[in-house]
Amino acid sequence: MSAHTDLIRRLIPDLDSYLGSDLPVYSPIDGQLLVTLKVDSQSSIDDKIARSVSAFHQWREVPAPQRGELVRRLGEALRTHKEDLAKLVTLECGKILEEGRGEVQEMIDICDFAVGLSRQLYGLTIASERPNHVMQENWLPLGPVGIISAFNFPVAVWSWNSCLALVCGDPCLWKPSEKTPLTALACQAIFDSVAEGYPADLSLVILGFAEQGDQLVSDSRVPLISATGSTRMGRAVGPKVAARFGRSLLELGGNNAVIVTPSADLGIAVPSILFGSVGTAGQRCTSTRRVIAHESLIGPLYESLSKAVSQIGETKVGDPLEASTLVGPLIDQAAFDGMQSALDRIRPVAKAITGGERTREDLGTGAYYARPAMVLLSENSAVIEEETFAPITYLIPYRTLEEALEIHNSVPQGLSSAIMTTDVREAEYFKRHSDCGIANVNIGTSGAEIGGAFGGEKETGGGRESGSDSWKAYMRRQTSTTYFGRERPALAQGITFDV
Ligand code: UN1
Numbered sequence: 001m002s003a004h005t006d007l008i009r010r011l012i013p014d015l016d017s018y019l020g021s022d023l024p025v026y027s028p029i030d031g032q033l034l035v036t037l038k039v040d041s042q043s044s045i046d047d048k049i050a051r052s053v054s055a056f057h058q059w060r061e062v063p064a065p066q067r068g069e070l071v072r073r074l075g076e077a078l079r080t081h082k083e084d085l086a087k088l089v090t091l092e093c094g095k096i097l098e099e100g101r102g103e104v105q106e107m108i109d110i111c112d113f114a115v116g117l118s119r120q121l122y123g124l125t126i127a128s129e130r131p132n133h134v135m136q137e138n139w140l141p142l143g144p145v146g147i148i149s150a151f152n153f154p155v156a157v158w159s160w161n162s163c164l165a166l167v168c169g170d171p172c173l174w175k176p177s178e179k180t181p182l183t184a185l186a187c188q189a190i191f192d193s194v195a196e197g198y199p200a201d202l203s204l205v206i207l208g209f210a211e212q213g214d215q216l217v218s219d220s221r222v223p224l225i226s227a228t229g230s231t232r233m234g235r236a237v238g239p240k241v242a243a244r245f246g247r248s249l250l251e252l253g254g255n256n257a258v259i260v261t262p263s264a265d266l267g268i269a270v271p272s273i274l275f276g277s278v279g280t281a282g283q284r285c286t287s288t289r290r291v292i293a294h295e296s297l298i299g300p301l302y303e304s305l306s307k308a309v310s311q312i313g314e315t316k317v318g319d320p321l322e323a324s325t326l327v328g329p330l331i332d333q334a335a336f337d338g339m340q341s342a343l344d345r346i347r348p349v350a351k352a353i354t355g356g357e358r359t360r361e362d363l364g365t366g367a368y369y370a371r372p373a374m375v376l377l378s379e380n381s382a383v384i385e386e387e388t389f390a391p392i393t394y395l396i397p398y399r400t401l402e403e404a405l406e407i408h409n410s411v412p413q414g415l416s417s418a419i420m421t422t423d424v425r426e427a428e429y430f431k432r433h434s435d436c437g438i439a440n441v442n443i444g445t446s447g448a449e450i451g452g453a454f455g456g457e458k459e460t461g462g463g464r465e466s467g468s469d470s471w472k473a474y475m476r477r478q479t480s481t482t483y484f485g486r487e488r489p490a491l492a493q494g495i496t497f498d499v
Pocket of ligand 1: 228445446448
């Protein structure tokens, strides 16, 4: 057990029941082992799915506003535990504490959103073509929802899914990333603390690796799998769920770009690009990977961005629990190696590169801190089509806005995008032509609010979660026509059928 035992035990009072020898959990801050857990066996997963189905049979009968009351309580408990949970997020995934707090705030926000939603699961009344008929569209609970989440937003993404699922009448089965199981157990404990008096097993955690996730994905008792992670993971999950006619909600890789036009206010553009590029050590699916800048300003823009990242690399990379740190560690060695190999691939065609080196080895030999990298290119390159989950930003020049959008849309992913401009024509052209699920104007690519639908197109997977009408993914749609006349009802399409 480590120096953080008190925090971990405070958040996970029943920690001992999870200890084992299968799943070592390391902190990326210093590479030290935090605990070793046991993973769920095949029969335990089978049992949890069965329990989730029984929970569903009870939960779907509870009126939605009463389901919302449980989520309201969860939001209250999260407020109480915000600081501790934020610390555990930082300890386990390495994001700076300020962002850990932001992540827990995102959970609180989605709780509030879901509570309101629990009174607004509106269906439609549709005009019938026949006399004395009423046609309605009803939204009904779907069943257990399988949630697969990634290490980089270890708790917020669960809450986006579970809070909506719960008010929609669905219990949840959560398979967190094997890199961040402690934050999942902490959320489970917080959930359990408010769930007394409600049906058992509304939220269950499944610990394990891809194999355990696979069992959840392949089980036809789970009608919806909501999976967040790499495109590679989505390619494995999507077809398996489709093969059993399940529904999947995929939130996969991004390759997000900011277009900077000659009319841009650089006082707004530069900090937005920096937050998107180096924030969360470049480990958000919304991180800014590419800056597509007009040829007239790309030189000076590269100068100011590379100067800023050098300064950050020099003084602001380090222990994410310290208030002055802006960039914490990468999640593990594989992430650092991935960053180096991306830089090696781009080096032969790059005009200039700043940063990218390993730093802060004093914090632990098993911890991987990197200086954020800026790469100046003279033209677009196929090398950058792949998402690298690390702080590397590529600058690419463009001549016309049409060309900028062509470069922008040339990658296989389609999550988030942004334009920096003070010209309304450029802004509107961009919004119409960006092929992403998110298109911002004078706002960076990362840091979306929960109120909008979150997700993207192409290899990002097409799913939408969190705000707007994303709740519809967690319910089944039913069209219902009722006849209330006394004569024989007319047939649709004017068909006569005399019997
Ligand atoms: C993710 O990286 O998986 O928009 C989610 C953002 C955050 C969510 C990121 N609100 O950057």
